[in-house]
Amino acid sequence: GSAPSSADGTGQRGWSDASAAPLQGTVTVLAAASLTESFDQLKNDFERAHPGVTVETSYGSSSTLVQQVDNGAPASVIALAGTAAAEPLDKSLVKDTKNFATNVLEIAVPPSNPAGITSIDDLAKAGVKVVVCADTVPCGKAAHATFTKARIVPNVVSKEVDVKAALAKVKLAEADAAIVYHSDVVAAKDAVTGVPIERRYNTTLHYPVITLADDAASRAFVAYLLSETGLATVQSFGFGAP
Amino acid sequence: MSRTAESPRWLDARVRLSRGAIDVDVALSAEPGQVIGVLGPNGGGKTTTVLALAGVLQISEGLIRVGERVWDDGSRPLAPEERAVGLMLADSLLFPHLSALDNVAYGPRSRGVDRRRARDRARAELDRVGLADRARSSPRELSSGQQARVALARALATDPQLLLLDEPLAALDPDTRARTRSDLAGRLAAYDGVTVLVTHDPLDALTLADHLVFVEDGQVTQAGTPAEVLSEPRSAYVGTVVGLNLYAGQGDSHGHVRTADGGLVVTTSPTEGSVWATIPPSAVSLHLHEPEGSPRNAWRVRIASVTMQGQSARVGLVGDLALTAEVTLESVTALGLQVGRDVWAAVKATEVRTYPR
Amino acid sequence: MSRTAESPRWLDARVRLSRGAIDVDVALSAEPGQVIGVLGPNGGGKTTTVLALAGVLQISEGLIRVGERVWDDGSRPLAPEERAVGLMLADSLLFPHLSALDNVAYGPRSRGVDRRRARDRARAELDRVGLADRARSSPRELSSGQQARVALARALATDPQLLLLDEPLAALDPDTRARTRSDLAGRLAAYDGVTVLVTHDPLDALTLADHLVFVEDGQVTQAGTPAEVLSEPRSAYVGTVVGLNLYAGQGDSHGHVRTADGGLVVTTSPTEGSVWATIPPSAVSLHLHEPEGSPRNAWRVRIASVTMQGQSARVGLVGDLALTAEVTLESVTALGLQVGRDVWAAVKATEVRTYPR
Amino acid sequence: MRYAGRWRSRITLGVPAAAALLLLVVPLVTLLLRAEWARIPSDLATPNVLPALRLSLTTTSSTAVLCLILGTPLAWFLARSEHRTTGWVRALLTVPLVLPPVVGGVALLMAWGRTGLVGQHLTPLGIQIPFTTVAVVLAETFVAMPYYVLAVEGAMRGLDPRLESVARTLGASDMRYLRTVAIPLVLPGIASGLALAWARALGEFGATITFAGNFQGRTQTLPLLVYVELERDPQIAISISIMLLAVSVLVLGVLRGRWLR
Amino acid sequence: MRYAGRWRSRITLGVPAAAALLLLVVPLVTLLLRAEWARIPSDLATPNVLPALRLSLTTTSSTAVLCLILGTPLAWFLARSEHRTTGWVRALLTVPLVLPPVVGGVALLMAWGRTGLVGQHLTPLGIQIPFTTVAVVLAETFVAMPYYVLAVEGAMRGLDPRLESVARTLGASDMRYLRTVAIPLVLPGIASGLALAWARALGEFGATITFAGNFQGRTQTLPLLVYVELERDPQIAISISIMLLAVSVLVLGVLRGRWLR
Numbered sequence A: 001g002s003a004p005s006s007a008d009g010t011g012q013r014g015w016s017d018a019s020a021a022p023l024q025g026t027v028t029v030l031a032a033a034s035l036t037e038s039f040d041q042l043k044n045d046f047e048r049a050h051p052g053v054t055v056e057t058s059y060g061s062s063s064t065l066v067q068q069v070d071n072g073a074p075a076s077v078i079a080l081a082g083t084a085a086a087e088p089l090d091k092s093l094v095k096d097t098k099n100f101a102t103n104v105l106e107i108a109v110p111p112s113n114p115a116g117i118t119s120i121d122d123l124a125k126a127g128v129k130v131v132v133c134a135d136t137v138p139c140g141k142a143a144h145a146t147f148t149k150a151r152i153v154p155n156v157v158s159k160e161v162d163v164k165a166a167l168a169k170v171k172l173a174e175a176d177a178a179i180v181y182h183s184d185v186v187a188a189k190d191a192v193t194g195v196p197i198e199r200r201y202n203t204t205l206h207y208p209v210i211t212l213a214d215d216a217a218s219r220a221f222v223a224y225l226l227s228e229t230g231l232a233t234v235q236s237f238g239f240g241a242p
Numbered sequence B, C: 001m002s003r004t005a006e007s008p009r010w011l012d013a014r015v016r017l018s019r020g021a022i023d024v025d026v027a028l029s030a031e032p033g034q035v036i037g038v039l040g041p042n043g044g045g046k047t048t049t050v051l052a053l054a055g056v057l058q059i060s061e062g063l064i065r066v067g068e069r070v071w072d073d074g075s076r077p078l079a080p081e082e083r084a085v086g087l088m089l090a091d092s093l094l095f096p097h098l099s100a101l102d103n104v105a106y107g108p109r110s111r112g113v114d115r116r117r118a119r120d121r122a123r124a125e126l127d128r129v130g131l132a133d134r135a136r137s138s139p140r141e142l143s144s145g146q147q148a149r150v151a152l153a154r155a156l157a158t159d160p161q162l163l164l165l166d167e168p169l170a171a172l173d174p175d176t177r178a179r180t181r182s183d184l185a186g187r188l189a190a191y192d193g194v195t196v197l198v199t200h201d202p203l204d205a206l207t208l209a210d211h212l213v214f215v216e217d218g219q220v221t222q223a224g225t226p227a228e229v230l231s232e233p234r235s236a237y238v239g240t241v242v243g244l245n246l247y248a249g250q251g252d253s254h255g256h257v258r259t260a261d262g263g264l265v266v267t268t269s270p271t272e273g274s275v276w277a278t279i280p281p282s283a284v285s286l287h288l289h290e291p292e293g294s295p296r297n298a299w300r301v302r303i304a305s306v307t308m309q310g311q312s313a314r315v316g317l318v319g320d321l322a323l324t325a326e327v328t329l330e331s332v333t334a335l336g337l338q339v340g341r342d343v344w345a346a347v348k349a350t351e352v353r354t355y356p357r
Numbered sequence D, E: 001m002r003y004a005g006r007w008r009s010r011i012t013l014g015v016p017a018a019a020a021l022l023l024l025v026v027p028l029v030t031l032l033l034r035a036e037w038a039r040i041p042s043d044l045a046t047p048n049v050l051p052a053l054r055l056s057l058t059t060t061s062s063t064a065v066l067c068l069i070l071g072t073p074l075a076w077f078l079a080r081s082e083h084r085t086t087g088w089v090r091a092l093l094t095v096p097l098v099l100p101p102v103v104g105g106v107a108l109l110m111a112w113g114r115t116g117l118v119g120q121h122l123t124p125l126g127i128q129i130p131f132t133t134v135a136v137v138l139a140e141t142f143v144a145m146p147y148y149v150l151a152v153e154g155a156m157r158g159l160d161p162r163l164e165s166v167a168r169t170l171g172a173s174d175m176r177y178l179r180t181v182a183i184p185l186v187l188p189g190i191a192s193g194l195a196l197a198w199a200r201a202l203g204e205f206g207a208t209i210t211f212a213g214n215f216q217g218r219t220q221t222l223p224l225l226v227y228v229e230l231e232r233d234p235q236i237a238i239s240i241s242i243m244l245l246a247v248s249v250l251v252l253g254v255l256r257g258r259w260l261r
């Protein structure tokens, strides 16, 4: 078992004591797949600062992570895409919840941009194949809200189960456009081109980080994430400030 | 095979079960060292009986006891591997992934003999069936006769208390068969278990068995020593096997027997009532014209078949009485005995035996 | 089987291929309606020859021609279904998922006969082998003999130009065998194709075949009509099959033959040089004391085996000369002929035939 | 020809067999125990369940039929080939099993998609495969066919080759032998191959979502619906999964019990 | 005993067989064509590839061994049982194939997790299964074992029961017959079952990520790495997939070609 335990067994508590005795132990972090690159960076930085601590990361879809925690998987910290995803989480396990990032919707188009999309209105043009996320996932809900606000009815050919699937359709030029998050467009580098959505139509997604374990190392990791350096790291991957 | 209750035999089996269309009910008993020959028409239940003795099929009623031990009483059968039994079926059923040698060594190995000694034993057995040089061959690389010989060696290699051989010699060529038969006779003589030998070859049965059991349609129609069976066959099938013409009929005190088909046979040894009458084929003489003289039996018949057997010929006859005659090859040529020809068949009344049915 | 080139036979086959340890080289030829009996020891290459004729194995050299058509010349073999061939192997190999009837109807159906007529034909064939009442049975529910009969019916149901029967009667009981044999003889007589009949039973060969071919170790050791073979066997194996004592030896002009084993045989029909000498078992008389009188051959021998055959007994003898005697059952009893006993064997010189090797 | 085994054998074989069964059954039992049975009827009354069920059944049946008519001949050729390359072809067949389903979907897109290797030649003809029901069938066939082919090939290799010899001397062509003897005799193998392939297709998720997308009534099969609902309410997802299991056990149990064996 | 078939048969059988092969091979070929081969070496040099490869190989080997030692006896019992329920047990075995992998993972969590049906009794003993390599093996075994059992069962049913009768009269117990005759004779079936199960385990994704998580070096197998990399750089993901394919084709081709058949 890799259950996080008290950092050094001396009963020390809190971030303030960290300077007194070096932190020890393992922090198990579950994070939404879209956070892969930013959390890899955070993990490296944190481990460098605290050589006694090992940060173990596991990336998956937010709902999977919540399932894992609810069924007794040993996790210290969980970072989710969207506050709604945290709802099924067993509240008795939650020690603390903080938002640490935001994300906004963006239109992803193939680099060749075959349908010539320049604004959200172009999505309603005849023959444009649009993919969005399913209504049950946050990005699908947000896209739906955006279309309503913009009063357009695009030709949706598929309601993808997650952002990754939506993005894949654009990367392979199967779809002319997909509604995804800004961070996804950044992460996809030059495989897709982003077309921003005006603020008045857009929807903002809040990313919560939830502390599940009581030990010093875990709390130190969350504190580091919420620190200025931590937030800056996250934002460098296309996320917005909380 | 009625036996008095006070002298239980070493092998005592009453096999009763249903298989397909027939109900098998076969009783067998023997003392150590004896060979029971089982004969009968195709589909009579011979293999079924053998499988029940081996424990592959279970009897629904009856008893199988060997020595002190009850193998099956219709309720709690011993598994085949708990019976000290050796089985060879008509299909050789060799293990296709093992060499001939390892097939033969399989039994000893399974019964705890160490590898080297099991192989030595297997080699000796293969040698006895003339296949020492094919020990390394896989069954697929052997001809059907060679496979049968390996299967025989395999069944013999475990020294079982009860050895079950289902047509062991059927696939062998006459030369090998003669050699194997006499080798088998030698081995069975030295063997102190009971052997059940199913065969279609009367020669095998007569030369190897102490006791013959004829199974027809699931029932025992005759049982006895070869001599008993030879002298007094009690079914048409047995008659065919032992080479005698056999008739069921009604006899009177004057020596006249009226057969079921309506033929009339005269004998000098009258038996009254329901009788069997036998005529040895060699006692039948054939004539182109109605014979005059001593024979009191003479029938007008037509030649249905002529077959050569060794140095003589067997002539199948139909007519007033269906019968087989055994004549010399010269007579065949001299009389011009061809299929379809009408001839007279004569038999001296002294050659006709009758005994009660 | 040397034939002049100008009269090509209807079936003309020279089968050459390697199988396992042996090289098979067998020539067969026949005219329409003839039956070739193929005999030989186990593993000699009989089945191999049959499979090559059927197209299941391909010849490496030689020729298989039937009528005008070349089936295989070592390079472009016709597939089996392109050959008008019927095949029955020693294993019955029935299609396990089809009833007996549908097994037999399979051939006609495959050759384009409509379902009803194919079934009618199949029913007729089953009737001929005595299994009309088992038509609906699945092969698993048949005894081995019944299976063999269905397989025979199946092979016969396609009226092929070349009918290949590999030990068709081996699994049959004597009664069925006799019936099937004579039925087969009748059918083959009416059949205008060539039949190749592999058998271990000399009786089958002698009664059914027009021409016998003996295959030993892949080679033809003797071929000829049954009468030719009977009168002049040319290998020890053939001798065993036809029931004659056969010796290879050196003859001189005085009628003395020195056998390979060193025995001396006297004959009244001398042949000089390398000779075969034959002695019919029935010509051998047995005596407890050295015989005085006419027989010029008398050997001191020991009884190795006594087997009954029909109404007589065959006595295997070893000693100065290994030979088999055929005596009456009465002599066995009268003389007390038991295995292991030393006796004298006498043969008149007139009974010994010699012919060049 | 079955016997009551001896105790020692029973135990040495029974214990691992029971362990195997437990490994498989425990999670399923748990799923059933944890389900809120009272909710299942209302969960299944959700309007998108019926179209998904219908789509799953039609696409998996199509896949099964494709396996049968295309896969059987392939299995046949593999079974009778004794060439050295056969082993490699067989290894190649297992590739779709190994490929992470999502990558499989990507590969399918690259092949059949609008700009794909094959797809680009179909587009001018007005044929577009992604986002259609055909794409679902293609994806399911891609992942399921190998199971079918390998199962049937194994069964066909077990046939006694002499049966073929006999059939052919009786006048049967390749085709006729295959139809009248080989296929009937390997029916158990075909049944288990079909069961495997059908079940695999029924559960197919990754390749379908990537290649065919997720559109109600057109490409949203049951597993896709389950995944989507898992985001909203795990309990609905479990209800649907249980229905999926029930359908599969029913279909397989009835088919195999009644007809196939 | 093989023949050159007639042309008509060849075509009527060859066309569908070729179609089947194409359906499977076209996407794979596309994948290989679209890969940036020059990049593959550097892609594979990424530090997390090696641990994932090692983990994939160890867990799939463990799964294969588990199938072998637990699944073979189960297949044996199923094959010799003639009971009516056997068909249903067999249908039950196919359930893990039908279950969407993610749901399978949830079921595994519910069973073996800290609060799970079985897991709650393990926790006091200090045993925690989720997020460990053991969990990966459990997940892989859960999805792969059915393939093995069904393939081997099919092969075992094909054995001539009379061989068993003969072996037993020769003194062989159940166990000895299984070991010395049945298993050697169904070796091709075992080989193909193992190949199927191993390949399925190697490609396993949904159940693993749900039940075991995605921890580098501990539970991140190659398919999980592909998933993560797909997020970051699809080209790396494709490179890794191609390596995955190469490994599987190599292992299966070599094993089956050399030893197993």
Ligand SMILES: Nc1ncnc2c1ncn2[C@@H]1O[C@H](COP(=O)(O)OP(=O)(O)OP(=O)(O)O)[C@@H](O)[C@H]1O
Pocket (backbone or CB within 6 Å): B140, B141, B142, B143, B144, B145, B146, B171, B173, C019, C020, C021, C022, C040, C041, C042, C043, C044, C045, C046, C047, C048, C049
């Ligand atoms: N599949 C095979 N592979 C290798 N060798 C074989 C194969 N089948 C038979 N042989 C060998 O070829 C030789 C000829 O076999 P064949 O079956 O033709 O003999 P046969 O004359 O029919 O014998 P039998 O009377 O026993 O049936 C034998 O020595 C046998 O061991």
Ligand SMILES: Nc1ncnc2c1ncn2[C@@H]1O[C@H](COP(=O)(O)OP(=O)(O)OP(=O)(O)O)[C@@H](O)[C@H]1O
Pocket (backbone or CB within 6 Å): B019, B020, B021, B022, B040, B041, B042, B043, B044, B045, B046, B047, B048, B049, C140, C141, C142, C143, C144, C145, C146, C171, C173
């Ligand atoms: N598995 C089976 N299922 C149903 N009926 C069967 C089965 N096996 C044999 N039978 C039938 O049982 C009867 C007895 O068969 P058995 O094999 O014992 O005959 P047999 O005396 O050995 O004949 P043969 O001399 O032909 O070998 C036959 O009528 C046969 O058709």
Ligand SMILES: [Mg+2]
Pocket (backbone or CB within 6 Å): B046, B047, B048, B090, B166, C143, C144, C145
């Ligand atoms: Mg029998």
Ligand SMILES: [Mg+2]
Pocket (backbone or CB within 6 Å): B143, B144, B145, C046, C047, C048, C090, C166
């Ligand atoms: Mg043969």
